[in-house]
Amino acid sequence: MQSPDTVHYSLVPFHFIWEIIHSRSIVWPQPSTYVRVLKDSVLLQAAFNFLLLLPFGVYLRYFFQHRGNWKKALGLGFALSLFYETTQITGIYGIYNCPYRIFDVDDLILNSTGALFGFIIAPVILALFPSRRNLIAKAEKMQESPLVPPMPQLLAVLVDYLLIKISWTLTLGLFSTSEFAEFLYTTILFVILFAVVPFYWGGKTIGTHILRFNLTTLDGGTPPWPSFLKRSFALYLPLAASWLLRFFNGIELDMDSKLYPYHVWISVAAIAFLFMMWVILVIHVTVVLFKKGKRNFYFDDVANLVPRKNNV
Template sequence: MQAAFNILLLLPLGVYLRYFLQNKHYWKRALGLGFGLSLFFEITQVTGIYGIYNCPYRIFDVDDLILNSTGALFGFLIAPMILALFPSKKNLLVKRDKIQESQVVRPLAQLLAVFIDFMLVYISWSLTLGLFISNEMVEFIYKTAGFLVVYFIVPLLWDGKTAGTGILRFELTDSEGDVPKWQAMFKRMFALFVPWVLSAFLNILTAIELDMNSEMYVYHVWLTVAVFGFLVIMWMVLVIHAIYIISKKGKRTFYYDYASGITPRKDLD
């Protein structure tokens, strides 16, 4: 009976090694690893757990060493019969890839979600203070606060979802699939905010009226032209970037998600 248990002790190790190594010709490795592990057991016993106890409670048994090693080898040889009851490693990898693919959010859906959130900011202004106030600076402050609420506060309170992502049934997650930390949310919000704030800055510049005889008029014109030129280049780059990401069909991420380490995933709940 003791001999049978010694064989069974490392039999699971042999089965696992066959599954891990995926090659029947590696039986020598299984035998060697089984022998090494059994030798570790015997040395641990004969030394009294390496001196923790004053004397060993068992002797070094060569028979145990042989039987344990044989059990590992036997497990390696009969592994196909046991592993046939479980999904193969290849099938598990295929299933994993399908699950991951099923969670990929198409780039157009991601852009549409950003656009929906963006329009919420603009519509809220038009239906509230925009009805009574036509001041560029007040509008800028209001929409800046709107960006903060829509792209930062809402996803923090709603487990990684904004209004746009909620409508399109996906959520923002970190690399582990968990709700992103506030730092990542803020980076994403800021990355989306920068193109808009630069465009808004141009609107504020053009709204400033200076007399042509003013000493600042020339500087104002040059600054406006410089900002306009920069914005043209920036938006061209962003358009090219968006086209490239869309063409990759979810294999690449938009700059704002890349910068923040956020991954959009379908909401499976």
């Protein structure tokens, strides 16, 4: 139970700045202590609140398209933040008999500012993703092209990957058991087989050649080398992330080490991230299989590539 005089709100704007300035971790006459502010809990909480609605601002820019709608983005960011704060101070609207977190005006300011900042920088982020117009055009081109069933596409990737593993086993794998050496070898061969080979072979890898299809642009032309590089990166990213987690977990630290708690938390976060990533990939593959070729796999989609049957 909370005491009757518990304060459930903070209505002083920018109070977090005052808390940072008066933090005990910083001795202002000693500049060497200034770096401690980066680990200060008040600053970290403020940074999190700023970043919380930044993705929401990016989505609003994608939705509104025009930068002149920044006032709407700021207002919607404020409204969403106010919803959060109201939910907290009312104890989820009466479910709990007291607030489970204070109503903080700084949270409103930081959340709203983060949404506005996301709206402003959205073009930089959205440049990495296809626009709605491009998605519609891509869907139309996909309908016009001869469909390649998704299963042969997966088998082609599997064939190329198995070639990499077999080549390691029959060459350097005979003389080395180093995981780092295998990781480096696999990375180099991945780029060669999935980027270099199709660029010089008319959009075909060894796997796609066996399964009788090749990779083209939306218009049916020969893709440029960056497209193949993007595809190889998209394919290799899940595997590389799993390798890096294995390397990181292989680091042994004494439990008395100051770095040990960070090692544990980073490991937990990385495992959770990888678990979610592989779950999403399994769902994605399942959806594409059920669509029977009417939807691209993510690795072809990000590279703007279309699998097309070879002319026989």
